[in-house]
Amino acid sequence: MxxxxxxxxxxxxxxxxxxxxxxxxxxxxxxxxxxxxxxxxxxxxxxxxxxxxxxxxxxxxxxxxxxxxxxxDAIRDTLHRAKVDPNGIGLKVVNENERESDPNxxxxxxxxxxxxxxxxxxxxxxxxxxxxxxxxxxxxxxxxxxxxxxxxxxxxxxxxxxTQHSLLDLMYDAFRLGVVSHAEMMAQLLGTLYTGNTMDDTMRKYVELLATSSQPGGVALSNEGA
Known part of the structure; x- marks a missing residue:
């Protein structure tokens, strides 16, 4: 093998x-x-x-x-290409409440x-x-x-x-690694706006990221929780 x-x-x-x-x-x-x-x-x-x-x-x-x-995005694309019904395999939509406010x-x-x-x-x-x-x-x-x-x-x-990466994590990935597309960041940003977080807070964190990313040890990422 x-x-x-x-x-x-x-x-x-x-x-x-x-x-x-x-x-x-x-x-x-x-x-x-x-x-x-x-x-x-x-x-x-x-x-x-x-x-x-x-x-x-x-x-x-x-x-x-x-x-x-x-x-x-990859999950939706895979379901579409494989012609698999998510309900048929027990895969649940996790943002139904969000979609009730905006079906788009x-x-x-x-x-x-x-x-x-x-x-x-x-x-x-x-x-x-x-x-x-x-x-x-x-x-x-x-x-x-x-x-x-x-x-x-x-x-x-x-x-x-x-875990999935938050908007701040995606910014970190893009800035330090160059592995995240602009489209992925925009999708996450729109999700942030839909869920009611403020743009000011997001941009403040991004500025902090740019200021600290070149320092030894990097930055503390948002999903580095317990």
């Missing part, structure tokens, strides 16, 4: 990418994937827009894995929750391998429950790897 690094390359990804957020081993007892506990070594590899969960053996040999989408607001499906012990993610994904094409039936809803790390630095990186 090939290395899981070859599987990542199928998706034009690498653990050397600037958009990498986390690359850690997760103990099998720390994570449930659709209620299932995988056996063996599990690697969590998170990027700005997606994350991978990969089961591997000695010498990084790939056994099985999944990709989970964090970007709602795009549907959002990615859901993230954090409690005292666990992170819970619900989103669209599918199994991965060395193939570049996957059957329609492979596109499903995933619910992932993950025990929080007790290592503060590791916990922050993991959280960034499994």
């Amino acid at each position: 090939a290395s899981y690094h070859r599987v990542l390359r199928v998706f034009d990804r690498s653990v050397q990418d600037k958009s990498l957020e986390c690359d850690y081993d997760v103990h099998p007892w720390e994570i449930l994937i659709n209620g299932e506990r995988w056996e063996g070594k599990i690697r969590l590899i998170g990027f700005v827009d997606v994350f991978f969960l990969i089961c591997y053996s000695a010498e990084a040999r790939f056994e099985k894995g999944i990709i989970v989408y964090k970007n709602d 607001v795009p549907k959002r499906y990615f859901n993230f929750a954090s409690d005292m012990i666990n992170y819970t993610i619900e989103s669209l994904g599918h199994k991965v391998g060395l193939g570049s094409k996957y059957p329609k039936s492979s596109v499903i809803r995933y619910k992932i429950t993950m025990l929080k790390s007790k290592n503060p630095a590791m916990k922050k990186r993991i959280r960034r790897g499994i």
Whole structure:
């Protein structure tokens, strides 16, 4: 069996990418994937827009894995191209209240929750391998429950790897990494306006970001919570 690094390359990804957020081993007892506990070594590899969960053996040999989408544009596009009904796979719209006020607001499906012990993610994904094409039936809803790390630095990186990025985070990504498009930032900005946050606060944070991004240690990002 090939290395899981070859599987990542199928998706034009690498653990050397600037958009990498986390690359850690997760103990099998720390994570449930659709209620299932995988056996063996599990690697969590998170990027700005997606994350991978990969089961591997000695010498990084790939056994099985999944990709989970964090970007709602990519989720909507994948549902459309695969001709999959989100209701049919149990994928719920998470911004119904927002859409009641304005039906033109795009549907959002990615859901993230954090409690005292666990992170819970619900989103669209599918199994991965060395193939570049996957059957329609492979596109499903995933619910992932993950025990929080007790290592503060590791916990922050993991959280960034499994959550959507806020507007401030996208600005940081664009400014420091050059990996976020103007369209993505505008979509997030519009979402900020729809939810009632003030433009002044957003721009103030952006100015602070520009002022501190060149300093050693960078900046504290908005979703680096517990």
